Amino acid sequence: MPYIRKWGAGPRRFLEHRHDPVVVQTLRSAAAATIAYVVALRLRPESVPLTAPLTALLVVQVTLYATLTNGVRRVTSVVAGVLVAIAFSLLVGLTWWSLALLIVAALAVGRLVRVDEYVPEVAISAMLVLGVTAIGNTAWARVVETLIGAVVGLACNVLLPPPVWVDEAGESIEELARRQRRLMLRLGEEAAGRVPWELAAERLHEARRLDHDVAEVDADLRQAEESLRLNPRVQEGLLHRVVLRTGLDTLEICTVVLRVLARTFTDLAKSRGPDPLFPPQAGAAVQRLLAEVADAVVSFAVLVTTDVSVSADSAEARLTAGLRTAAGTRDKVALLLREEAERDPRRWQLLGAALTEVDRIIDELDTGHRSRRLLDELDRVSREQQDRLPRVRERVGLPRRLRRGRPGGGRPR
Known part of the structure; x- marks a missing residue:
């Protein structure tokens, strides 16, 4: 009987803590990274696509709002870094001074595209892509792996809803x-x-x-x-x-x-x-x-x-x-x-x-x-x-006649 009670204590503790936000977040992150790796490996079996699980792990944040915003910013930062690396590889190649220029340019581009905390990711992606020989294949492979990780991370919010704190x-x-x-x-x-x-x-x-x-x-x-x-x-x-x-x-x-x-x-x-x-x-x-x-x-x-x-x-x-x-x-x-x-x-x-x-x-x-x-x-x-809605419409660029309802600017009849 003591062994039975001891064996049952583990599942019972798991059931007690299965709704704990820390446990839920850990399981969501692990599941998203694993699924992203498997999907990327099926698409590129000749390589080790670690960028996909890394992206999924970073995208699946604590909350749904953070997941959406971080997913867009991270994909944008990686794509920007890859484009900067392609431009430098075609123009100057990899030298000590081109690496310095690459870092400066990548950080500047990161500020321009407003990826916030992912500004260093632009420079990291650019250096990783520039440091290889097959620049074209590696660049597109990194973009694809990043997109896979981001999509899987967003999909996990539907299958494994994020915890509420x-x-x-x-x-x-x-x-x-x-x-x-x-x-x-x-x-x-x-x-x-x-x-x-x-x-x-x-x-x-x-x-x-x-x-x-x-x-x-x-x-x-x-x-x-x-x-x-x-x-x-x-x-x-x-x-x-x-x-x-x-x-x-x-x-x-x-x-x-x-x-x-x-x-x-x-x-x-x-x-x-x-x-x-x-x-x-x-x-x-x-x-x-x-x-x-x-x-x-x-x-x-x-x-x-x-x-x-x-x-x-x-x-x-x-x-x-x-x-x-x-x-x-x-x-x-x-x-x-x-x-x-x-x-x-x-x-x-x-x-x-x-x-x-x-x-x-x-x-x-x-x-x-x-x-x-x-x-x-x-x-x-x-x-x-x-007050925020008009600013959002202006950023999106909706025509004034659509925002006001009709070309004359009055209310729709």
């Missing part, structure tokens, strides 16, 4: 919210007791490190946004992108405010010296307030990363209830801090700043504020898409 981006957003929660809980614990300013300064450094976490989450979100573009497996991809992006923007604002709050606590610790940051009753209230706001931050992250309507409704209900509770505690804290400011007017500015920063976080997490930001972002993206 939304879940991974959602997990990153929720993890960022949990890190913010842990920091707020530590700040609340220190507000309820005595804390040396060195320890308060450490919390400030921890808040600053959250900026790096935001940058990492932003990278994951960009990958998720790209995976939704032109993906036939995804419905309402624009709404998904906008919801996640506005959610991350809100958490980024909360990160900035949280850093300012940690700075305020550090200044309070310096001014208080050995005394507690707040009086006992006010410190306990501040601790409770920060704990409630911290829970609301996590509830907000769950809300923006949940795509099921039932779960989203429950997450929104938890967020609304948490913000309502935090608002009530905030009013109690305001009264206590007002009394403290009257007893010690020298610190009224720091006490008021701490309360203001908590207010900003509560306001950013408000569901009404989120809805307005979401609608504004949807309107902005829609306007950008509408």
